[in-house]
Amino acid sequence: MDHTTAWTEQNTRLVELVRPADPAAPVPTCPEWTIRQLVAHVGRGDRWSTAIVRGGEFVHPRDVPGGKPPEDPDGAADWLAQGPALLAEAVAEAGPDTPVWTFTGPKPAAWWLRRRLHEAVVHHADAAIALGAPYVVEPAVAADGISEWLDLLVAGSAKRTGPPLLAEGQSLHLHATDEGLGTAGEWLARPGPEWEHGHGKGTVAVRGPAADLLLALMRRRPADSVEVHGDAQVFETWLAGTPF
Secondary structure, eight states: OOHHHHHHHHHHHHHHHHTTSOTTOEETTSTTEEHHHHHHHHHHHHHHHHHHHHHSSOOOGGGOTTOSOOSSHHHHHHHHHTHHHHHHHHHHHHOTTSEEOOBTBSEETTHHHHHHHHHHHHHHHHHHHHHTOOOOOOHHHHHHHHHHHHHHHHHTGGGOOSSOSSOTTOOEEEEEOOTTOGGGGEEEEETTTEEEESOOOOSEEEEEOHHHHHHHHTTSSOGGGSEEEEOHHHHHHHHHTOOO
16 A cells, blocks of 8 residues: 555645634544644644654654644645645655664654544544545555554553453454455454454354544444444443544
8 A cells, every 4th residue: 555645645635624614613533623723732732743754763752843733724735735744754764664663663764654544534534524525535544554553552552551452362353345455454363462454253243334443443434333243341341442
């Protein structure tokens, strides 16, 4: 997947959505946020990752150059629209395989392109929900978002506190029903957590279009917005332990 192209498409949809919106409109799926705060969060994150790639090391978000959007909505929308190009240029200059800091340990610079893509995918959904607007994400992009989210959960497992996402002997099977995804549209998670692509019988199986699965996993839609078969409590426990 070309993460830069997919990200640019999602970012463009988000920009078109927020440009005419009331900046003070609340965002229910991000409690206490407004549309302006959502724009600031996404655009600052794009510039934060750009600064990290350029220097290779951690940068505090408050020290990010140009990390605050203009006051006027049009200016803020233009500022948000610049994010993908800024990071793509930084990755190209650094070299996509050059190790840089990430919150999961050193990773190739191109890791940030995928991370920012899926940040935009989810926050585009937040804006669409807040504004009562249609939301579109391609099945392959949504499926990649599920895989990336599972990777992040595995990478952060050592820092987790509280009960395990899956108890010993439990498993979670996710199945995207979109045509053409193949094994990229099925995931089997086990205690650890650890996961792999493929079909298998889980303690609980969750089915639906990839976009619906992603938004349910991100708690942007209720658990019953997708098909849940088997022990539904296992899925509820997973969701309770994995806030985004």
